[in-house]
């Protein structure tokens with residue numbers, strides 16, 4: 521139908537923003553899979569329309585609980601690709617639904633909604649597997665969990681008329697869309713969907729390699745509550761509430777140079793048994809650094825890499841505890857949605873999660889195959 525027109529609009533915007541990557545317009549913007557800032561027009565650019573057919577995921581047996589509303593650009597545009605693929609599209613959507621159904625149970629104490637949009641799937645050889653994130657306000661400076669958290673925990677949308685979070689898949693890879701065991705060369709779509717939506721829930725870093733905010737551009741700036749809990753290996757907090765939210769560390773800290781980076785949220789630490797090590801490689805990996813648990817944390821959903829054949833469809837206990845640290849009501853009585861007074865803050869960008877690492881070609885290929893997702897580093901769990 522209007523597929524060609526939509527496609528042209530997206531391409532034009534991408535090209536424009538290549539030249540001015542940090543332009544923030546009046547509309548929400550996000551970083552696309554190419555790393556370019558894209559203005560989000562919910563009707564023209566993505567075809568997102570909550571009135572269109574969408575997938576709804578609710579609690580399997582409670583009348584309350586979180587509701588996920590999911591829309592697919594592939595389907596809206598009838599592309600025949602990705603989630604609209606005639607052969608695999610239905611199964612792929614079903615695995616997303618499985619991942620969300622699990623999250624609904626994990627977040628049993630909440631009763632709000634989250635609108636998750638899947639922008640047009642891409643086909644990029646050597647790119648990462650998928651990206652995910654939430655929309656964040658550009659200000660005022662402070663710590664935020666993003667629009668998905670806001671909608672789930674208060675019942676009120678931070679940016680009315682827009683999705684709260686988004687996930688983009690790169691279907692250049694061989695995905696497994698079943699519920700059993702993926703083949704040795706297949707990436708488990710269910711596991712990756714859970715990983716990406718969890719970034720949108722708030723397990724995400726917004727800091728740039730120089731300590732400025734990837735959202736508001738400065739320091740102090742807009743940072744995530746997840747980051748509020750980060751400390752270096754010498755016990756120094758990397759962020760403070762000074763001036764709303766301030767990065768107190770150094771570039772060395774962000775590269776793990778002061779005995780590593782750790783998540784210190786009390787609930788997570790209690791379950792993990794220690795501060796949780798954070799992925800902080802040197803050199804910096806934009807979109808991956810700081811936004812994941814360290815690769816030494818085996819069996820977790822939110823590590824930076826997933827290998828072909830790997831299945832990680834449930835959190836470790838400390839990961840659920842980390843969501844509690846962010847403010848989610850885990851396994852408790854649902855609380856009624858609380859309207860937020862006042863209008864929404866100024867819309868802005870979302871974090872660019874899971875951008876491919878750069879480096880020597882050999883490493884790039886390794887990352888491309890095993891990594892991607894952010895990719896996983898070739899570590900076969902079993």
Ligand SMILES: [Zn+2]
Nearest residue numbers: 824873874894
């Ligand atoms: Zn990730």
